[in-house]
Amino acid sequence: MNVTITPSSVGGTARAPPSKSYTHRAILAAGYADGATVRDALWSADTQATARAVELFGGDVDRREDGTLEIDGFDGRPAVPADVIDCANSGTTMRLVTAAAALADGTSVLTGDESLRSRPQGPLLEALSDLGAEADSTRGNGQAPLVVTGPLAGGELSIPGDVSSQYITALLLAGAVTDEGIAIDLETELKSAPYVDITLEVLADFGVEARKTETGFAVDGRQSYRPAGGDYAVPGDFSSISYPLAAGAIAGSEDEGVRIEGAQPSAQGDSAIVDIVERMGADVEWDRDAGTIDVAKAPLSGIEVDVEDTPDLLPTIATLGAVADGDTHITNAEHVRYKETDRVSAMAEELGKLGVETTEERDSLTVHGGESSLSGATVSGCDDHRIIMALALAGLVADGQTTVEGADHVDVSFPGFFGMLEELGVGLERTD
Numbered sequence: 041m042n043v044t045i046t047p048s049s050v051g052g053t054a055r056a057p058p059s060k061s062y063t064h065r066a067i068l069a070a071g072y073a074d075g076a077t078v079r080d081a082l083w084s085a086d087t088q089a090t091a092r093a094v095e096l097f098g099g100d101v102d103r104r105e106d107g108t109l110e111i112d113g114f115d116g117r118p119a120v121p122a123d124v125i126d127c128a129n130s131g132t133t134m135r136l137v138t139a140a141a142a143l144a145d146g147t148s149v150l151t152g153d154e155s156l157r158s159r160p161q162g163p164l165l166e167a168l169s170d171l172g173a174e175a176d177s178t179r180g181n182g183q184a185p186l187v188v189t190g191p192l193a194g195g196e197l198s199i200p201g202d203v204s205s206q207y208i209t210a211l212l213l214a215g216a217v218t219d220e221g222i223a224i225d226l227e228t229e230l231k232s233a234p235y236v237d238i239t240l241e242v243l244a245d246f247g248v249e250a251r252k253t254e255t256g257f258a259v260d261g262r263q264s265y266r267p268a269g270g271d272y273a274v275p276g277d278f279s280s281i282s283y284p285l286a287a288g289a290i291a292g293s294e295d296e297g298v299r300i301e302g303a304q305p306s307a308q309g310d311s312a313i314v315d316i317v318e319r320m321g322a323d324v325e326w327d328r329d330a331g332t333i334d335v336a337k338a339p340l341s342g343i344e345v346d347v348e349d350t351p352d353l354l355p356t357i358a359t360l361g362a363v364a365d366g367d368t369h370i371t372n373a374e375h376v377r378y379k380e381t382d383r384v385s386a387m388a389e390e391l392g393k394l395g396v397e398t399t400e401e402r403d404s405l406t407v408h409g410g411e412s413s414l415s416g417a418t419v420s421g422c423d424d425h426r427i428i429m430a431l432a433l434a435g436l437v438a439d440g441q442t443t444v445e446g447a448d449h450v451d452v453s454f455p456g457f458f459g460m461l462e463e464l465g466v467g468l469e470r471t472d
């Protein structure tokens with residue numbers, strides 16, 4: 041599907057979809073338990089990949105009409121899967137499930153789509169091998185397809201922190217049900233650190249103790265996953281909130297701004313988007329108790345933003361920077377190149393097609409902004425949900441129509457994205 045956006049102003053109320061990161065963890069934690077009810081879960085292509093993996097390990101994920109997931113777990117002992125585990129486009133699924141597979145008494149095979157089969161898995165494979173499992177890339181290049189043979193007993197390992205925090209999350213989730221527990225020594229500084237905070241929070245909510253140490257993280261073994269009250273509720277997703285928030289900041293209508301609901305505070309680092317949009321000059325009000333964010337359009341100015349903790353915000357910030365006056369300098373961004381696509385290059389390339397000038401370095405992107413510089417064009421969504429959504433935002437203020445190709449990929453994290461834009465008043469057309 042391609043989506044053509046007509047320049048529009050936006051106004052009204054949008055509801056944040058549930059957090060993808062919390063949903064993945066809750067589904068898998070319920071799998072590690074003997075079961076749980078997960079309310080307000082995100083049901084997207086990525087979270088369904090994690091649900092399929094839990095079923096292949098011997099669990100069951102049943103989705104009720106109201107979106108609640110009733111999950112039967114595998115109680116800390118994953119069965120050897122009867123089929124290849126297809127993680128589709130989801131890095132989180134592949135990392136978290138690879139470590140779970142290393143607990144099974146036999147061999148698991150994991151694969152994914154072309155994008156996922158090009159992302160780095162080597163450090164996690166080495167870590168699992170250090171712990172006594174066999175974990176290989178079939179092509180010997182550290183990328184999927186992966187073949188993992190367990191079980192593993194646990195122990196100590198060291199791993200780089202600057203490739204993906206998902207390795208740490210994966211090891212902590214699996215480590216709790218090993219015999220010996222797992223102690224993780226970080227060889228380099230941890231990027232995307234708030235995602236490990238989310239993991240520690242979900243583990244605690246499932247009755248599992250894990251901790252930061254002087255050199256990394258540790259989790260004791262022989263623990264049981266048990267959700268308090270048998271029930272777990274997923275908060276709203278701040279990476280997804282970044283899109284309606286940015287839309288309101290760059291294209292809010294004169295008489296009605298954008299209100300976002302479902303924005304309760306949580307461990308998500310991406311809630312930094314509220315501060316970023318405000319620093320650029322937008323009129324933003326976050327009522328944390330009510331979980332609402334109100335945003336109104338104002339002239340934006342370029343700023344410097346460090347995305348070490350918040351890699352998924354880069355595409356949104358790049359579009360904001362394209363509209364803002366002056367330069368927006370996005371720093372500490374090297375790990376943003378290891379996502380569904382190299383998002384630093386992808387945003388430079390696709391914004392370029394809309395007439396925006398950028399300067400790209402290995403670990404930074406500078407966007408030379410100014411609303412008048414955006415002219416509508418056909419751009420590639422790069423088969424990457426966040427690139428698609430960020431480019432659709434640019435289409436709101438470009439001069440003329442903007443067509444985003446391959447726009448169906450938003451189903452990875454935000455299946456209702458284009459419906460939400462329409463409800464906010466955006467004129468758009470879907471074509472095959």
Ligand SMILES: O=C(O)C1=C[C@@H](OP(=O)(O)O)[C@@H](O)[C@H](O)C1
Nearest residue numbers: 061132204205206232235351352
């Ligand atoms: O653990 C998670 O839920 C995620 C961690 C981050 O990845 P990295 O740790 O690989 O940067 C983030 O980009 C991804 O969208 C979700």
Ligand SMILES: C=C(OP(=O)(O)O)C(=O)O
Nearest residue numbers: 129130131132352379380
């Ligand atoms: C990078 C992302 O997810 P994952 O790593 O799970 O593919 C994302 O959602 O932007």
